[in-house]
Amino acid sequence: MKLIKGTNEWFMNEALKEATKAYIKEEIPVGAVIVKDGKVIARGHNEKERRNNPLHHAEMAAIQKASKKIGSWRLYGCSLYVTLEPCPMCAGALIQSRVDRVIIGAPDPKAGAVGSVIDLLADERFNHKVDVVHGILQHECSKILKDFFADLRSRK
Numbered sequence: 001m002k003l004i005k006g007t008n009e010w011f012m013n014e015a016l017k018e019a020t021k022a023y024i025k026e027e028i029p030v031g032a033v034i035v036k037d038g039k040v041i042a043r044g045h046n047e048k049e050r051r052n053n054p055l056h057h058a059e060m061a062a063i064q065k066a067s068k069k070i071g072s073w074r075l076y077g078c079s080l081y082v083t084l085e086p087c088p089m090c091a092g093a094l095i096q097s098r099v100d101r102v103i104i105g106a107p108d109p110k111a112g113a114v115g116s117v118i119d120l121l122a123d124e125r126f127n128h129k130v131d132v133v134h135g136i137l138q139h140e141c142s143k144i145l146k147d148f149f150a151d152l153r154s155r156k
Contacts, residue, residue, distance in 0.1 A: 006038055008081070008103055008133065008136045009136060009137055011033060011035055011040070011079075011081045011103070012081050012083070012103065012105055012136045012137040012140075012141070013137065013140075014033045014040055014043070014081065015031040015032050015033045015058075015081040015082060015083050015105070016031060016083055016105075016137065016140060016141065016144065017031065018031025018032060018033065018043050018044060018045040018058060018083075019031030019045060019058070019083045019141070019144050020144070021045045022045040022046040022047070022058070023144060023147075023148055025045075025047065025049075025050055026049065027045070027046040027047055027048065027049055027050060028046050028048075028145070028148065029045075029046070029083070029144045029145060029148050030045065030046045030057065030058040030082065030083050030084045030145075031043075031044070031045045031046075031058050031082070031083050032044045032045070032058035032059045032061070032062040032080055032081060032082040032083070033062060033080070033081050034062045034063070034065075034066040034075065034078050034079070034080050034081075034099075035078065035079045035080075035081065036066075036070070036075075036077055036078045036079075037077070041065075041066050041069050041070065041078070042062045042063075042064075042065035042066035042069055043061075043062060043065065044057075044058045044059065044060070044061025044062035044063075044064075044065060045058045045061065046058050047061070055089070057086075057087065057089065057090050058082060058083070058084075059080060059082055059086055059090040059093060059094070060089070060090060060093055062080060063075065063080070063093055063094075063097050063099075066078060066097075067097065073096075073097060073098075074097070074098045075097045075098055075099045075100075076098050076100065077100060078099050078100060078101075079099065079100060079101040079102070079103060080094065080099050080101070080102045080103070081102075081103045081105075081136070082102065082103070082104055082105065083105040083106060083137075083141040083144070083145075084104070084105065084106050084108050084112075084141065084145065085104050085106065085107050085108040085112035085113070085114050085115065085116055085134075086102065086104070086108075086112070086113055086114055087108070087111045087112070087113055088111075088113040088118070088120060090113070091113040091114055091120040091121055092120065094121065094130050095120070095121070095126050095127075095128050095130060096128075098128050099130055100130065100131060101130065101131040101132070101133065102114065102121070102130055102131075102132055102133070103132075103133045103136050104132065104133065104134050104135070104136070105135075105136055105137050105138055105140070105141025105142075106138050106141035106142040106145065107134070107138075114132055114134075115132075115134065
């Protein structure tokens with residue numbers, strides 16, 4: 001499939017590149033990019049094991065880098081593309097950082113907090129609303145995770 005620059009699929013493919021970086025580091029392969037005005041302004045991938053830090057999810061890394069880049073914790077006008085549905089911590093960070101939109105590749109039926117287990121972003125009681133798009137390059141985003149865990153099992 002040919003990807004057209006600037007589409008949801010193109011940006012999700014950029015997040016998949018970040019997931020591949022995590023895979024190479026033997027981290028759970030989740031990647032994220034933050035886009036503002038049609039340009040990637042921040043990238044992140046899981047590094048919990050490498051950094052020995054449970055907060056170092058792909059989304060958290062990308063949010064921190066984007067905030068530094070634009071000089072504000074308020075990420076108005078930004079969209080976050082992430083290969084796996086955010087957990088409760090990351091969903092909360094999306095609300096707190098004022099991201100406009102999150103675009104999700106694969107669902108996470110065990111820990112997803114944007115529709116799978118719970119849906120924090122649908123709760124109207126929060127002071128910020130994040131728009132959600134599900135299923136962009138879902139097959140590719142699921143496959144990298146399945147391949148990673150199959151590799152892990154084969155090494156045991």
